[in-house]
Amino acid sequence: MVDMRTVLAGTTLPNPVMTASGCAANGTELNRFFPVAELGAFVTKTVMRDPRSGRPTPRMAETPSGMLNSIGLQGPGIDAFCEHDLPWLEQQGARVVVSVAGNTAEEFGEVVQRLVGSPAWGCVVGVEANISCPNVANRGLVFACDPVSSERVVRIVRARVPAEVPVLAKLTPDVTDIVTIAGAALGAGADALTMVNTLLGIVIDTDLLRPRLAGVTGGLSGPAIRPVAVRAIWQVTAAMRSGTLPTAPVVGVGGVRTGTDALELVAAGASAVQVGTATFNDPSAPRRVLTELEAEAARHGVERFADLVGIAHERMVRP
Amino acid sequence: MNAGVLQVGGELIASRRAGAYHHLTLVAPGVAELAAPGQFVALAVGGATSATLLRRCFSIHRVTPSGTYGGTVDVVVAARGAGTRWLTSLRVHDPVDVVGPLGRPFPLPTEPVPCVLVGGGYGSAPLFWLAEVLRERGCPVEMVLGAASEDRLFGVLQARRSADGVTVTTDDGSAGHRGWVSDVLGDVVDRLGAGVVYACGPMGMLRSVTEVASAHGAVAQVAVEESMACGIGVCMTCVLPVRGGDGVTRMVRSCVGGPVFRGDRVRWDAIGDGVTRVPEDALGAPHPGGH
Ligand SMILES: Cc1cc2nc3c(=O)[nH]c(=O)nc-3n(C[C@H](O)[C@H](O)[C@H](O)COP(=O)(O)OP(=O)(O)OC[C@H]3O[C@@H](n4cnc5c(N)ncnc54)[C@H](O)[C@@H]3O)c2cc1C
Ligand SMILES: Cc1cc2nc3c(=O)[nH]c(=O)nc-3n(C[C@H](O)[C@H](O)[C@H](O)COP(=O)(O)O)c2cc1C
Ligand code: FES
Numbered sequence: 001m002v003d004m005r006t007v008l009a010g011t012t013l014p015n016p017v018m019t020a021s022g023c024a025a026n027g028t029e030l031n032r033f034f035p036v037a038e039l040g041a042f043v044t045k046t047v048m049r050d051p052r053s054g055r056p057t058p059r060m061a062e063t064p065s066g067m068l069n070s071i072g073l074q075g076p077g078i079d080a081f082c083e084h085d086l087p088w089l090e091q092q093g094a095r096v097v098v099s100v101a102g103n104t105a106e107e108f109g110e111v112v113q114r115l116v117g118s119p120a121w122g123c124v125v126g127v128e129a130n131i132s133c134p135n136v137a138n139r140g141l142v143f144a145c146d147p148v149s150s151e152r153v154v155r156i157v158r159a160r161v162p163a164e165v166p167v168l169a170k171l172t173p174d175v176t177d178i179v180t181i182a183g184a185a186l187g188a189g190a191d192a193l194t195m196v197n198t199l200l201g202i203v204i205d206t207d208l209l210r211p212r213l214a215g216v217t218g219g220l221s222g223p224a225i226r227p228v229a230v231r232a233i234w235q236v237t238a239a240m241r242s243g244t245l246p247t248a249p250v251v252g253v254g255g256v257r258t259g260t261d262a263l264e265l266v267a268a269g270a271s272a273v274q275v276g277t278a279t280f281n282d283p284s285a286p287r288r289v290l291t292e293l294e295a296e297a298a299r300h301g302v303e304r305f306a307d308l309v310g311i312a313h314e315r316m317v318r319p
Numbered sequence: 320m321n322a323g324v325l326q327v328g329g330e331l332i333a334s335r336r337a338g339a340y341h342h343l344t345l346v347a348p349g350v351a352e353l354a355a356p357g358q359f360v361a362l363a364v365g366g367a368t369s370a371t372l373l374r375r376c377f378s379i380h381r382v383t384p385s386g387t388y389g390g391t392v393d394v395v396v397a398a399r400g401a402g403t404r405w406l407t408s409l410r411v412h413d414p415v416d417v418v419g420p421l422g423r424p425f426p427l428p429t430e431p432v433p434c435v436l437v438g439g440g441y442g443s444a445p446l447f448w449l450a451e452v453l454r455e456r457g458c459p460v461e462m463v464l465g466a467a468s469e470d471r472l473f474g475v476l477q478a479r480r481s482a483d484g485v486t487v488t489t490d491d492g493s494a495g496h497r498g499w500v501s502d503v504l505g506d507v508v509d510r511l512g513a514g515v516v517y518a519c520g521p522m523g524m525l526r527s528v529t530e531v532a533s534a535h536g537a538v539a540q541v542a543v544e545e546s547m548a549c550g551i552g553v554c555m556t557c558v559l560p561v562r563g564g565d566g567v568t569r570m571v572r573s574c575v576g577g578p579v580f581r582g583d584r585v586r587w588d589a590i591g592d593g594v595t596r597v598p599e600d601a602l603g604a605p606h607p608g609g610h
Contacts, residue, residue: 059546069556
């Protein structure tokens with residue numbers, strides 16, 4: 001038996017597999033297929049301050065080994081989330097990472113403040129700031145595309161979350177240099193980085209000759225983007241190992257469908273892995289990936305999962 | 320875990336042509352026992368390493384709990400894109416991964432009121448089973464089946480067995496009355512004194528069925544078909560605006576809140592041209608200057 005525990009900035013999780021925000025709703029639906037409490041952590045759908053209707057439909061288009069989505073952060077708002085969703089997850093015994101967002105940096109702070117005040121706060125093992133969303137105060141530019149906005153949000157969130165609970169900053173790969181943004185987030189107090197969110201794309205309907213999504217652009221996800229996720233994790237981990245970035249755990253996400261896929265992200269530097277789009281193909285995917293990752297760790301003969309984290313950086317053959 | 324839904328490795332045991340469609344029978348142990356008319360299954364396509372990740376959803380046509388092969392589920396598939404073509408080209412004994420039953424079934428009347436069941440194209444698939452369940456409860460049942468042309472009608476013969484009366488329409492007049500189901504529906508509702516109209520088919524048809532039913536004093540229960548990425552309620556792609564009992568319009572997931580909705584609760588005014596807009600008065604709708 002491999003010791004599958006992983007440590008996220010002081011919090012020890014029994015295993016490194018999580019859901020990905022927005023791909024598992026808030027637990028009740030997937031719990032019909034496997035107990036969500038068996039995952040290392042359950043990551044909730046990004047919640048904002050107010051209820052949001054999201055975008056018009058069509059909201060999705062299938063693409064080779066993936067899909068494009070433009071949900072527009074539909075959700076019930078933080079008060080309903082604290083009243084219904086979080087207590088349910090707590091009852092299941094789940095360890096919860098709550099994904100939060102705001103239209104402005106200040107709104108992130110308001111969301112976190114109400115979250116921390118929730119009676120079910122005790123089940124929260126992390127707060128993931130989804131900074132890959134538009135900043136209304138900055139002409140809709142995505143926070144995570146700008147180091148200054150990223151830093152502001154993370155500083156506000158970190159200040160409001162009690163010190164013993166880690167803050168994760170979720171980054172977009174749609175930037176020129178992800179190491180710069182990672183540096184800004186870590187400098188502002190992020191305890192860990194979640195990489196990556198979706199990549200922006202467009203699909204054209206060739207019968208109607210117009211964009212397929214009502215919102216025109218959408219986020220690309222699924223196995224198609226896995227090499228991008230591995231690259232982003234690799235670059236940030238390499239910068240940490242060389243001392244240009246402070247060391248912090250990375251949570252890998254992007255295109256994981258099997259335990260072998262998860263192992264790629266882990267070997268590139270991820271201490272934990274989230275499973276997103278694959279869940280639409282197989283509702284038990286997060287749980288199955290855990291079983292498969294365990295088998296992969298055993299196959300490689302390690303005693304501890306932690307021994308595999310970033311291992312590929314040590315195995316490069318220098319030409 | 321019995322949570323009303325299962326994921327099972329199924330097997331195709333029969334595949335036959337039915338006009339423009341393919342009628343598939345799948346062994347899916349457990350699913351048949353849980354299902355009710357109006358629910359659907361989500362089938363994985365392309366095999367275990369498929370690059371086509373999203374499941375395809377199909378209304379359950381019929382179920383046979385624990386037959387010779389264990390429980391079976393029948394679906395009627397129109398071959399359109401890559402996924403449905405894959406399903407219709409499967410051979411008997413090929414594996415098919417099934418998730419179901421999903422969604423809310425057609426609600427049944429508590430009194431034995433007369434009912435009209437309206438199907439557009441393959442939309443008739445779930446209605447025969449519904450007709451039998453309604454008749455067992457003492458409801459007189461008539462069916463109205465419509466399609467673009469005769470080969471796109473599904474189950475006219477079955478309808479004659481499952482219902483007390485059948486009216487057929489085709490756009491081109493190749494079978495039955497030339498025209499739309501909505502042209503004949505009002506008369507059928509009046510003649511039968513129907514209290515409920517159940518309908519499944521394209522959105523445009525569901526809208527006119529709702530209008531005709533309301534105008535003739537019947538309640539419409541419509542099964543919608545929205546593009547679905549997961550079918551199980553986790554992705555939020557399948558929403559449409561529906562007015563709740565509290566009068567508030569919300570963008571509701573049709574895979575878990577539906578696919579059956581009361582027709583007069585659906586905000587048809589927001590649906591058209593292949594796009595569903597968010598009504599301005601919907602909960603959490605965007606407003607000028609931000610969300
Ligand atoms: C509740 C429900 C019941 C349905 N019942 C039937 C049925 O009984 N018989 C039948 O032939 N078809 C039915 N459909 C439609 C069927 O799901 C689509 O035709 C099918 O998914 C198209 O897949 P494709 O690979 O051929 O097309 P593609 O265009 O390649 O599909 C790409 C993606 O879009 C989704 N998609 C595309 N068109 C539709 C659509 N019209 N509705 C939902 N998702 C769509 C697919 O699921 C897939 O994820 C039903 C749909 C829903 C939501
Ligand atoms: C339908 C859908 C909705 C998503 N919603 C969110 C969200 O609310 N917040 C967020 O941080 N990421 C969201 N994501 C991004 C995923 O969490 C994940 O970062 C991305 O999809 C890449 O992982 P995957 O390839 O495993 O899906 C969403 C992705 C999809 C497909
Ligand atoms: S199809 Fe995913 S939520 Fe309905």
